[in-house]
Amino acid sequence: DSFDLLVINGLVVTASDTANYDIAIKDGKIALLAPPGVLDVKKATKVIDAEGGYVMPGGIDCHVHLEEPALFGGKGRSSDTFETGTRSSICGGTTTIVAFAPQPKTIPSLLQVLEDTHARARGNCYTDYSFHLLVGYPGEQALSEFPRLRELGISSLKIYMTYAALQLRDDEILDVLLASRKEGITTMIHAENGDVLNWMTKKLEERRLFAPKYHATSRPQIVETEATNRAIALAELMDAPILVVHVSSPSAAAHLRNAQTRGLPVYAETCPQYLFLTRGDLDKPDFEGAKCVCSPPPRESSDDHEAIWIGLANGTFTVLSSDHCPFMYDDYETGKKSIISKDYPEGRFSGIPNGCPGVETRLAVTLSANRLPLQKFVEVTSTNAARLYGLYPQKGTILPGVSDADLTIWYPPGKLGTFKLTNSMLHHNVDYTPFEGMELNQWPRYTILRGEMVWDRDGGGLLAKKGCGKFVARGKSTLPGPRKQGEWDVSAF
Numbered sequence: 001d002s003f004d005l006l007v008i009n010g011l012v013v014t015a016s017d018t019a020n021y022d023i024a025i026k027d028g029k030i031a032l033l034a035p036p037g038v039l040d041v042k043k044a045t046k047v048i049d050a051e052g053g054y055v056m057p058g059g060i061d062c063h064v065h066l067e068e069p070a071l072f073g074g075k076g077r078s079s080d081t082f083e084t085g086t087r088s089s090i091c092g093g094t095t096t097i098v099a100f101a102p103q104p105k106t107i108p109s110l111l112q113v114l115e116d117t118h119a120r121a122r123g124n125c126y127t128d129y130s131f132h133l134l135v136g137y138p139g140e141q142a143l144s145e146f147p148r149l150r151e152l153g154i155s156s157l158k159i160y161m162t163y164a165a166l167q168l169r170d171d172e173i174l175d176v177l178l179a180s181r182k183e184g185i186t187t188m189i190h191a192e193n194g195d196v197l198n199w200m201t202k203k204l205e206e207r208r209l210f211a212p213k214y215h216a217t218s219r220p221q222i223v224e225t226e227a228t229n230r231a232i233a234l235a236e237l238m239d240a241p242i243l244v245v246h247v248s249s250p251s252a253a254a255h256l257r258n259a260q261t262r263g264l265p266v267y268a269e270t271c272p273q274y275l276f277l278t279r280g281d282l283d284k285p286d287f288e289g290a291k292c293v294c295s296p297p298p299r300e301s302s303d304d305h306e307a308i309w310i311g312l313a314n315g316t317f318t319v320l321s322s323d324h325c326p327f328m329y330d331d332y333e334t335g336k337k338s339i340i341s342k343d344y345p346e347g348r349f350s351g352i353p354n355g356c357p358g359v360e361t362r363l364a365v366t367l368s369a370n371r372l373p374l375q376k377f378v379e380v381t382s383t384n385a386a387r388l389y390g391l392y393p394q395k396g397t398i399l400p401g402v403s404d405a406d407l408t409i410w411y412p413p414g415k416l417g418t419f420k421l422t423n424s425m426l427h428h429n430v431d432y433t434p435f436e437g438m439e440l441n442q443w444p445r446y447t448i449l450r451g452e453m454v455w456d457r458d459g460g461g462l463l464a465k466k467g468c469g470k471f472v473a474r475g476k477s478t479l480p481g482p483r484k485q486g487e488w489d490v491s492a493f
């Protein structure tokens with residue numbers, strides 16, 4: 001047999017196993033795994049020697065905002081396009097992203113929104129990609145389109161309990177959960193109580209407390225915890241699977257853990273910002289703290305980080321995503337006014353668009369911290385995302401004859417030494433990283449997308465051509481779904 005590519009001498013790590021295998025790739029798929037030395041390198045068109053580095057399924061980032069209009073406060077449109085965001089992604093070892101197709105309250109049709117988002121992505125991506133519908137207006141038309149969405153390969157959506165442009169009432173959330181449950185769609189929920197944090201913001205502004213650090217004051221943990229608990233209650237009532245996105249609060253995590261212990265199909269996501277940033281990062285001279293403004297906010301201390309690490313290790317968190325939501329710190333379009341700097345009209349935290357870039361740094365900052373068993377790292381950064389969002393086992397694992405040949409190949413441990421992360425290393429269209437100066441000891445050495453080398457850090461960097469990424473139609477989640485034992489027989493609705 002001849003192969004297109006052999007990856008030899010790697011330590012192959014999947015969510016279930018760690019072993020020395022050589023990997024053979026043909027026609028974009030994983031063809032074979034064999035013990036070292038069995039496969040004949042002379043029969044391969046190309047050979048990569050991993051030199052003992054980890055070989056993992058390509059990273060999957062299922063929480064990425066690209067080319068979205070101003071929905072998250074402030075006036076900023078997210079600064080990464082599908083082109084620049086997926087370019088950044090591939091250079092950081094992530095081969096598949098699921099971005100949002102945002103439905104503002106002014107557009108009744110989700111199919112229209114999906115089509116518009118396809119048009120923005122098509123031909124522009126460096127990674128494989130799909131979309132979650134971001135449902136801002138779950139009216140009759142939108143809800144009636146759910147079956148068609150499933151036919152078009154969309155099996156998840158996101159809803160919000162905050163942000164004026166997107167916030168849903170509880171009855172609207174029930175509408176979405178019921179329709180989702182019927183179609184086998186997973187509902188992602190942004191759990192913060194928008195009414196409470198708006199009230200808090202108003203009170204702070206009355207006292208002229210405008211600095212970025214008051215963003216955190218305006219939404220303390222209880223704002224997240226209450227909404228998380230309510231989301232769980234609504235999901236239990238409808239017996240519908242949910243994923244609570246970007247969890248930052250240990251007490252919210254405890255509620256999620258409790259729901260899981262009761263056997264509910266309640267899943268949770270966290271992000272590197274909640275492992276590495278604190279409220280103190282919002283408290284910097286000038287308006288620099290704006291660079292770390294996201295919602296929920298970074299929490300108080302390393303104790304909070306510790307609780308999130310524990311939740312990753314013990315399975316409370318199903319996935320670790322970036323929540324890449326990039327905004328320029330300085331606005332190069334106008335040359336003068338800044339989107340999130342102190343020049344913003346009144347220079348107040350409530351005018352800062354919420355979100356941080358991180359699609360390129362997600363894997364490296366987390367692996368460099370050396371806090372998770374390697375298999376757990378693969379599980380939360382790739383495999384579980386594939387399972388939860390209906391990409392498995394085409395994506396998220398290394399199954400011969402089945403999986404796409406998407407691989408992230410790391411340096412042999414110790415080979416890179418330590419180095420400081422700087423924004424100049426990154427490939428996004430953002431003028432900062434919230435992780436500037438962080439000490440890292442790993443970075444993806446090679447990224448392989450469907451058998452093609454798309455990133456070679458020491459040999460030219462980005463090798464992929466724009467447009468090499470394809471849309472992936474997704475099936476249903478393969479994680480446990482409805483229990484069919486709710487108090488309500490939802491099939492009656």
Ligand code: URP
Pocket residue numbers: 065072190246293294295296323325354355356
């Ligand atoms: O602050 C955040 N998280 N911005 C991104 C939008 C969202 O809610 O995920």
Ligand code: ZN
Pocket residue numbers: 004026027028
């Ligand atoms: Zn081929």
Ligand code: ZN
Pocket residue numbers: 190245246295
């Ligand atoms: Zn959110």
Ligand code: ZN
Pocket residue numbers: 063065323324325
């Ligand atoms: Zn987000």
